[in-house]
Amino acid sequence: xxxxxPVEHETPDPRLLLAVDGVTVDFDGxxxxxxxxxxxxxxxxxxLIGPNGAGKSTLCDxxxxxxxxxxxxxxxxxxxxxxLPEDEIVRRGICRKFQTxxxxxxxxxxxxxxxxxxxDRRWWRSFGLDIRGTERERVDEVLEQVGLTDRQHETxxxxxxxxxxxxxxxxxxxxxxxxxxxxxxxxxxGPAETSRTAELIRSLLGQHTVLxxxxxxxFVEQLDGRVTVLHQGQFLKEGxxxxxxxxxxxxxxxxxxxxxxxxxxA
Amino acid sequence: MRFxxxxxxxxxxxxxxxxxPWLISSYELNLMxxxxxxxILAIGxxxxxxxxxxxxxxxxxxxxxxGYALAMxxxxxxxxxxxxxxxxxxSGLESLPWWWVPFENPVCAILGxxxxxxxxxxxxxxxxxRRRVGGVYFALITQALALAFSxxxxxxxxxxxxxxxLTDYSTLLGFDLASDDMIVALYWITLAxxxxxxxxxxxxxxxxxxxxxxxxxxxxxxxRFLGYNPAPYKVIAFTVGAVLAGISGALFxxxxxxxxxxxxxxxxxxxxxxxxxxxxxxxxxxxVIGALLINFARxxxxxxxxxxxxxxxxxxxxxxxxxxxxxxxxLFAANRSGxxxxxLKTLRPGRAA
Ligand SMILES: Nc1ncnc2c1ncn2[C@@H]1O[C@H](COP(=O)(O)OP(=O)(O)O)[C@@H](O)[C@H]1O
Ligand SMILES: [Mg+2]
Numbered sequence: 001x002x003x004x005x006p007v008e009h010e011t012p013d014p015r016l017l018l019a020v021d022g023v024t025v026d027f028d029g030x031x032x033x034x035x036x037x038x039x040x041x042x043x044x045x046x047x048l049i050g051p052n053g054a055g056k057s058t059l060c061d062x063x064x065x066x067x068x069x070x071x072x073x074x075x076x077x078x079x080x081x082x083x084l085p086e087d088e089i090v091r092r093g094i095c096r097k098f099q100t101x102x103x104x105x106x107x108x109x110x111x112x113x114x115x116x117x118x119x120d121r122r123w124w125r126s127f128g129l130d131i132r133g134t135e136r137e138r139v140d141e142v143l144e145q146v147g148l149t150d151r152q153h154e155t156x157x158x159x160x161x162x163x164x165x166x167x168x169x170x171x172x173x174x175x176x177x178x179x180x181x182x183x184x185x186x187x188x189x190g191p192a193e194t195s196r197t198a199e200l201i202r203s204l205l206g207q208h209t210v211l212x213x214x215x216x217x218x219f220v221e222q223l224d225g226r227v228t229v230l231h232q233g234q235f236l237k238e239g240x241x242x243x244x245x246x247x248x249x250x251x252x253x254x255x256x257x258x259x260x261x262x263x264x265x266a
Numbered sequence: 267m268r269f270x271x272x273x274x275x276x277x278x279x280x281x282x283x284x285x286x287p288w289l290i291s292s293y294e295l296n297l298m299x300x301x302x303x304x305x306i307l308a309i310g311x312x313x314x315x316x317x318x319x320x321x322x323x324x325x326x327x328x329x330x331x332x333g334y335a336l337a338m339x340x341x342x343x344x345x346x347x348x349x350x351x352x353x354x355x356x357s358g359l360e361s362l363p364w365w366w367v368p369f370e371n372p373v374c375a376i377l378g379x380x381x382x383x384x385x386x387x388x389x390x391x392x393x394x395x396r397r398r399v400g401g402v403y404f405a406l407i408t409q410a411l412a413l414a415f416s417x418x419x420x421x422x423x424x425x426x427x428x429x430x431x432l433t434d435y436s437t438l439l440g441f442d443l444a445s446d447d448m449i450v451a452l453y454w455i456t457l458a459x460x461x462x463x464x465x466x467x468x469x470x471x472x473x474x475x476x477x478x479x480x481x482x483x484x485x486x487x488x489x490r491f492l493g494y495n496p497a498p499y500k501v502i503a504f505t506v507g508a509v510l511a512g513i514s515g516a517l518f519x520x521x522x523x524x525x526x527x528x529x530x531x532x533x534x535x536x537x538x539x540x541x542x543x544x545x546x547x548x549x550x551x552x553x554v555i556g557a558l559l560i561n562f563a564r565x566x567x568x569x570x571x572x573x574x575x576x577x578x579x580x581x582x583x584x585x586x587x588x589x590x591x592x593x594x595x596x597l598f599a600a601n602r603s604g605x606x607x608x609x610l611k612t613l614r615p616g617r618a619a
Contacts, residue, residue, distance in 0.1 A: 064491060066487075066491075085495075085496045086462070086490050086491060087490050087491075087493050087494055090490075090492060090493035092490055093491075095491070095492070096491055097445055097486075098491075101486075102487070102488040102491075103488070104480070104481040104484050104485055104488060104489075105485075106480050106483075106484050106485050107477055107480060107481060107484075111477050114474075114477075114480055114491060115478060115494075116492050117476060117487075118474070121492075121493050121494045122496075123475075123494075123495070123498035123499060126473065126474045126475040126478055126499075127470075127473050128473060128474060129473055129474070130474075168433065171492065173344070175492060175493065181481045196585050229267060235469075
């Protein structure tokens with residue numbers, strides 16, 4: 001058995017929420033992430049961009065425990081979470097929106113949010129008919145925030161694509177997680193819906209730290225957070241939106257992929 | 267609560283069913299009781315398969331465990347002290363096997379009807395679901411279980427009565443099982459248990475547990491990444507289904523006077539799924555109607571044309587799966603876009619799409 005080596009002895013920075021420390025993810029010889037490191041401060045907004053296949057979704061997967069790092073560590077609130085079970089990682093305060101909308105189609109919009117909002121997720125507490133009052137209020141709040149109050153009693157599968165995206169963002173928010181990982185939240189949205197989504201995400205910043213992945217540069221500009229660029233599994237650049245836009249190295253990476261980028265997907 | 271004619275229908279049905287002893291013959295009543303017992307298993311399958319999306323091809327195992335648990339007791343109460351059942355004597359056993367002994371006690375036997383299938387299902391499904399095995403693999407494992415169970419029963423003749431199973435009971439708790447009064451009493455007990463099972467499963471479906479179960483069926487990963495461990499919800503659903511199957515098996519054994527490997531193996535297990543598919547796997551009413559309808563039909567058809575029955579059942583299954591994915595219950599779906607409307611539309615001449 002390995003003896004646990006204490007993580008770091010310098011006093012952890014209280015502002016630091018997440019540290020990804022030298023993470024490599026190896027899919028049978030292909031390194032989707034290669035010695036990647038990044039930190040997130042509490043309450044900050046970070047936008048992660050990079051060409052298709054750069055490893056952005058893999059980074060989210062690694063933080064949330066869906067994919068296990070071959071080497072390196074993920075540290076959240078000062079504790080290592082690299083090998084915890086997925087549901088335990090979520091209960092510690094990280095929640096993720098998937099790239100393809102991951103809603104619960106046969107439940108009502110409201111029940112989707114209620115399941116997310118429930119704080120006590122132990123199975124033997126699930127035999128009641130309704131969630132607690134404070135959680136009900138939370139659901140009402142989130143319904144307001146994502147603009148689905150009028151449709152709360154409809155079955156979620158009946159929502160339009162953009163509304164499903166908002167519902168899933170709402171579910172992630174309703175969990176009251178400290179860190180929200182939003183993987184391509186505007187996929188399949190028109191410009192009007194995209195700006196609404198940017199507004200929605202900016203409104204979350206008081207209470208949550210948010211990591212957003214996206215392709216769409218105009219959306220990234222509206223978000224106006226710090227940008228990290230990932231390329232072939234490696235860190236390429238970090239800076240403000242305008243720094244990144246004028247960076248020749250970043251431009252080179254994207255120019256090589258200009259055709260892909262015209263129609264962002266994946 | 268506002269009175270509506272629709273809400274009076276269930277009450278009327280139950281009153282009518284409770285009055286059956288005065289309306290039909292003792293033979294028909296016994297038949298009805300048998301099929302109502304099977305309806306309890308079907309109610310369990312709605313929770314397991316309809317709500318949980320867990321296709322079990324092994325419900326016969328739990329049905330059999332419940333049935334055998336009670337049948338062992340019924341065999342033992344007939345004996346003089348120190349005696350052992352006839353088939354054991356024929357197989358050369360000298361004394362009662364130790365695991366038969368507790369079933370001499372009626373309370374132990376009744377507990378066994380619930381606990382043996384329940385604990386077995388809980389342990390088995392926990393092992394499987396914890397490892398995230400599901401879908402077709404789970405269905406195949408349960409089918410293998412049904413095969414193993416019936417094979418074991420047949421091969422261990424000295425302990426199980428082998429191919430003939432356990433039959434020829436005379437009394438339960440001192441009452442003569444063949445008397446008309448007992449037939450009526452057992453019918454009412456069965457009817458009451460159908461109602462209890464129906465309401466209990468309905469409560470589970472409406473509770474947060476039911477929502478999480480449906481959520482797990484639709485997106486196990488989404489539920490996991492909302493911080494829940496999905497395995498317990500599936501284990502509980504499967505276990506409740508198994509307990510109901512066990513109760514169903516025990517009642518069926520009482521009414522039919524026999525439990526045998528032919529009633530619990532692979533084919534009966536598949537038939538159980540077909541009752542629910544035909545009735546509607548998302549509807550408790552549908553499942554009850556499916557179980558009753560198919561079993562009455564089987565009783566009529568298989569006595570007249572024994573060879574045709576399985577073909578007929580297979581054909582019905584194919585038709586339902588192709589045209590009525592929500593079964594008979596889907597015909598009466600409450601929303602205006604119900605299947606009946608849809609079916610009429612597609613059948614209207616000149617509108618074939
Ligand atoms: N489970 C997997 N097995 C093998 N390769 C994978 C797996 N998941 C992702 N990849 C590969 O890793 C690379 C990064 O994928 P991803 O993180 O989804 O990129 P993106 O930045 O577009 O989100 C891609 O080349 C993809 O094909
Ligand atoms: Mg991606």
